[in-house]
Amino acid sequence: MPEKVQIRAIKGVRDILPPESRVWARVERAAQDVFGTFGFAEIRLPIFEQTELFARSVGGDTDIVGKEMYTFRDPVETAEGLFKAAFESFPDKVEREELPEDIRSMLAQSTPNVPLDKWKKISLTLPMLSEAMAHGESVSLRPEATASVVRAYIEHGMHTLPGDVKLYYMGPMFRRERPQKGRYRQFYQIGAEVLGQSDAPGIDAELIEMLFAFFGRVGLEGLTLDLNSIGCKECRPKYVELLRAELLKVKDKLGADSQRRIETNPLRVLDSKAPDEQAIIEELPRISDHLCEACKIHFAEVRRQLDIRGITYNLNWRLVRGLDYYMRTTFEITAPGLGSQNAVCGGGRYDGLVELLGGLPTKGIGFAIGEDRLMLSLEAAGKVVAEPSVDAFIVWMGASTQATAIKVAQRLRAAGIKVELPPEEFKFKKALGLADKLGARYAILIGENEIAAGKFTLKRLADAVQTSVTEVELLETLRAD
Numbered sequence: 473m474p475e476k477v478q479i480r481a482i483k484g485v486r487d488i489l490p491p492e493s494r495v496w497a498r499v500e501r502a503a504q505d506v507f508g509t510f511g512f513a514e515i516r517l518p519i520f521e522q523t524e525l526f527a528r529s530v531g532g533d534t535d536i537v538g539k540e541m542y543t544f545r546d547p548v549e550t551a552e553g554l555f556k557a558a559f560e561s562f563p564d565k566v567e568r569e570e571l572p573e574d575i576r577s578m579l580a581q582s583t584p585n586v587p588l589d590k591w592k593k594i595s596l597t598l599p600m601l602s603e604a605m606a607h608g609e610s611v612s613l614r615p616e617a618t619a620s621v622v623r624a625y626i627e628h629g630m631h632t633l634p635g636d637v638k639l640y641y642m643g644p645m646f647r648r649e650r651p652q653k654g655r656y657r658q659f660y661q662i663g664a665e666v667l668g669q670s671d672a673p674g675i676d677a678e679l680i681e682m683l684f685a686f687f688g689r690v691g692l693e694g695l696t697l698d699l700n701s702i703g704c705k706e707c708r709p710k711y712v713e714l715l716r717a718e719l720l721k722v723k724d725k726l727g728a729d730s731q732r733r734i735e736t737n738p739l740r741v742l743d744s745k746a747p748d749e750q751a752i753i754e755e756l757p758r759i760s761d762h763l764c765e766a767c768k769i770h771f772a773e774v775r776r777q778l779d780i781r782g783i784t785y786n787l788n789w790r791l792v793r794g795l796d797y798y799m800r801t802t803f804e805i806t807a808p809g810l811g812s813q814n815a816v817c818g819g820g821r822y823d824g825l826v827e828l829l830g831g832l833p834t835k836g837i838g839f840a841i842g843e844d845r846l847m848l849s850l851e852a853a854g855k856v857v858a859e860p861s862v863d864a865f866i867v868w869m870g871a872s873t874q875a876t877a878i879k880v881a882q883r884l885r886a887a888g889i890k891v892e893l894p895p896e897e898f899k900f901k902k903a904l905g906l907a908d909k910l911g912a913r914y915a916i917l918i919g920e921n922e923i924a925a926g927k928f929t930l931k932r933l934a935d936a937v938q939t940s941v942t943e944v945e946l947l948e949t950l951r952a953d
């Protein structure tokens with residue numbers, strides 16, 4: 473006898489079952505509708521990308537890239553992939569030399585579409601190349617999607633499209649974080665990005681307006697918007713140095729994490745939740761006092777644009793965000809009912825990211841909503857009401873009635889009505905009992921008498937009221953209710 477094993481979902485991931493999944497679908501439809509009215513179109517992105525994409529954009533020193541990514545080696549299949557893997561495996565062997573003939577012929581056979589002049593920079597022996605090939609390319613499950621959107625924007629030459637490019641996406645992201653309420657290893661985001669030549673503050677404000685329109689549509693209330701500007705490449709480095717200098721003065725009073733961050737990323741110290749660091753952090757210099765003139769003007773105008781739209785916010789100078797690509801506007805939205813993981817949305821401006829990933833100078837801003845947290849908050853507010861999954865349950869009695877029952881089901885379903893049709897004849901009581909348990913609103917009784925009379929019995933299950941109806945009336949009643 474084989475040993476009985478029970479395989480369970482792995483730590484930090486979960487299944488989303490009906491009826492909850494129906495609410496998820498409703499939320500996603502609301503995003504599609506609302507974002508569509510603001511001129512956004514959907515982009516569907518790969519779940520995994522080259523690790524380098526995230527390392528470059530999100531940042532190699534961030535927790536996300538440094539500790540939380542699911543990264544694996546994919547066997548090399550293209551000359552470009554091999555080139556990369558060779559670089560990684562034997563960085564010191566990269567020289568400007570012609571390819572040896574044996575390697576050249578191997579590559580010509582295995583990758584006929586890639587021009588061989590790409591290979592002029594590398595000098596490896598065949599065994600070394602084989603090793604690099606086996607080592608493979610480093611790929612990662614996406615921890616977020618902004619990097620992918622920017623990659624796609626560059627790859628498809630979207631800068632030639634008219635106006636700003638406005639894209640939204642939804643789907644799973646992966647971070648190996650410590651699971652807790654509202655924090656999962658596979659979680660879902662609904663995000664949007666605006667890319668183009670303009671960094672007009674009206675773009676920032678309209679994006680936030682769109683977020684609130686969406687939250688309003690799904691019924692999420694009690695939200696708080698935190699807003700900050702973290703400066704640009706002119707003013708931020710100076711501020712970071714000042715911050716580092718100030719932090720070094722108080723280093724001994726800080727915990728190990730913050731001490732480490734003084735070196736790697738002093739801004740992240742401002743994010744610290746450690747109780748005994750709070751008083752120290754409050755005394756640190758604030759970015760708002762160190763913005764350059766252009767950033768000051770931009771931020772003031774973002775705020776004015778939000779005011780025009782009637783959107784209120786808290787200025788939060790400590791809102792620096794955990795990804796490296798941000799500059800100027802950053803924001804986060806917190807929702808009630810979530811405990812410590814209460815950020816339901818985060819976003820900001822990332823002018824310069826397109827360039828960093830090899831594209832032309834481009835401005836960008838976006839956000840991502842944590843869909844799991846959105847659902848938790850809706851649930852806490854009693855707003856997760858699943859729609860009934862069955863409108864009408866057909867009870868057919870007698871083998872000769874099945875064909876009619878099937879036809880009725882077909883017509884009702886074609887009209888968008890949710891119909892449950894037992895696949896075999898059930899006893900009357902059992903059928904009605906099941907209809908009740910499934911939460912059906914109506915039972916349609918089809919027996920030989922009904923067929924002879926050309927009418928069906930429609931029973932409203934909430935109050936057991938029965939009426940005799942033609943097929944046309946049946947459809948009208950079900951549609952109207």
Ligand code: HAM
Nearest residue numbers: 616618655656659815816817818819820838839840842
């Ligand atoms: P983020 O702040 O890392 O930003 O994530 C956005 C939201 O995703 C968070 O506010 C939270 O609701 C949700 N989230 C993050 N990690 C988890 C997790 N482990 N479990 C459940 N929910 C989670 C970004 O990802 C940026 N790409 C946002 C952005 C788009 N910035 C510009 N454009």
